[in-house]
Amino acid sequence: MxxxxxxxxxxxxxxxxxxxxxxxxxxxxxxxxxxxxxxxxxxxxxxxxxxxxxxxxxxxxxxxxxxxxxxxxxxxxxxIGRTFQVARTFTSMTALENVMVGAFLNERGVAAARRTAQELLDFVNLGRFADKPAGSMTISEQRRLAVARALAVKxxxxxxxxxxxxxxxxxxxxxxxxxxxxxxxxxxxxxxxxxxxxxxxxxxxxxxxxxxxxxxxxxxxxxxxxxxxxxxxxxxx
Ligand SMILES: Nc1ncnc2c1ncn2[C@@H]1O[C@H](COP(=O)(O)OP(=O)(O)O)[C@@H](O)[C@H]1O
Ligand SMILES: [Mg+2]
Structure with a gap:
């Protein structure tokens, strides 16, 4: 199938x-x-x-x-996870918070969502940006951030x-x-x-x-x- x-x-x-x-x-x-x-x-x-x-x-x-x-x-x-052609990054939130938005679909608690989000940031090689505002990242990094957020819905x-x-x-x-x-x-x-x-x-x-x-x-x-x-x-x- x-x-x-x-x-x-x-x-x-x-x-x-x-x-x-x-x-x-x-x-x-x-x-x-x-x-x-x-x-x-x-x-x-x-x-x-x-x-x-x-x-x-x-x-x-x-x-x-x-x-x-x-x-x-x-x-x-x-x-089904997706990214958008026109990036929907929350630029004033940190990279970690952006991914947590996706993780809350599956995770009940903040601690679990945070853990999942950090793993996903590491997975897309953006772990070092966890506490940085998403708006400070390059376009390429923001695209990978969007991928991490989409992955957070598993x-x-x-x-x-x-x-x-x-x-x-x-x-x-x-x-x-x-x-x-x-x-x-x-x-x-x-x-x-x-x-x-x-x-x-x-x-x-x-x-x-x-x-x-x-x-x-x-x-x-x-x-x-x-x-x-x-x-x-x-x-x-
Ligand atoms: N919400 C919409 N209302 C009216 N026309 C739309 C809408 N979304 C897309 N279109 C039109 O549908 C066609 C295909 O658009 P789109 O799927 O965005 O193309 P692509 O992603 O391949 O560049 C285009 O002519 C576009 O103007
Ligand atoms: Mg298009």
């Missing part, structure tokens, strides 16, 4: 069809890249999966549970929306290392990314959207040699 199954999802905003008949799966333990030009419908797809904005029609399954129509909190409770599937955008090559490598560590913990990753050098080498599967439609789905090698994909990216230049 697939971990995530997206079946014939349509998402319409008035006359605009942002997702048109999208189907794909994510297997347990895998990294899947969701790529495509700006406006292709990638963030809309994430919002459908994580309960922020349900599909107009179509179904989404996490293992044998139908999740389309669930609230964001229900989706988090059953194992997800089976982690959705990451452009966590590598605007990072320098060293920062991309640090972020890729964290993604691989997450995968090695048994957490599947569905990653929206424009930085193809970041996602292509580590993904098991790449799904490509263009103008709301899925135009390719396969191994990174096959997808990057697909004429439809090449045309979509050249058209984006």
């Amino acid at each position: 697939s971990l995530l199954r997206v079946e014939n999802v349509y998402k319409k905003f008035g006359g605009l069809t942002a997702n048109q008949d999208i189907s794909f799966t994510v297997q347990a333990g895998e990294i899947v890249g969701l790529i495509g030009p700006n406006g292709a419908g990638k963030t809309t797809m994430f919002n459908c999966i994580a309960g922020y904005s349900p599909p107009t029609t179509g179904d989404i399954w996490l293992e044998d549970l139908k999740i389309s129509g669930m609230s964001p909190e229900q989706c988090a409770r059953i194992g 997800p089976k599937l982690l959705l990451m929306d452009e966590v590598m955008a605007g990072l320098n090559p060293t920062e991309v490598r640090e972020t890729v290392d964290v993604v691989l560590k997450i995968r090695d913990q048994g957490i599947s990753c569905l990653i929206v990314e424009h930085v193809l050098e970041g996602i292509m080498p580590i993904a098991n599967q790449i799904v490509v959207l263009d103008y709301g439609k899925k135009i390719a789905d396969g191994s990174p090698h096959d997808v990057s040699n697909d004429p439809h994909v090449i045309a979509a990216y050249l058209g984006d230049e």
Whole structure:
């Protein structure tokens, strides 16, 4: 059984069809890249999966549970973590407090939430920032902070929306290392990314959207040699 199954999802905003008949799966333990030009419908797809904005029609399954129509909190409770394309870091709170916000979903007490948050900061190599205001961290560090907060809900599937955008090559490598560590913990990753050098080498599967439609789905090698994909990216230049 697939971990995530997206079946014939349509998402319409008035006359605009942002997702048109999208189907794909994510297997347990895998990294899947969701790529495509700006406006292709990638963030809309994430919002459908994580309960922020349900599909107009179509179904989404996490293992044998139908999740389309669930609230964001229900989706988090059953194992879907996410980061946001536009960072939602609480800049005046410390890094530790930011992660504790996520940890409170599962932990009852403050001490337990604090312990979990510190472990997660260490896991994303931000342990030294625990008591620093999040607003004092670099963009790259704040993205990893958002990843730590998403991990605090103990997800089976982690959705990451452009966590590598605007990072320098060293920062991309640090972020890729964290993604691989997450995968090695048994957490599947569905990653929206424009930085193809970041996602292509580590993904098991790449799904490509263009103008709301899925135009390719396969191994990174096959997808990057697909004429439809090449045309979509050249058209984006
Ligand atoms: N809440 C919304 N209301 C109306 N249109 C939206 C909304 N969210 C996204 N869209 C539109 O849907 C299309 C896909 O957007 P989005 O999913 O953000 O693309 P991507 O993440 O691939 O860049 C765009 O044309 C965008 O303007
Ligand atoms: Mg987007």
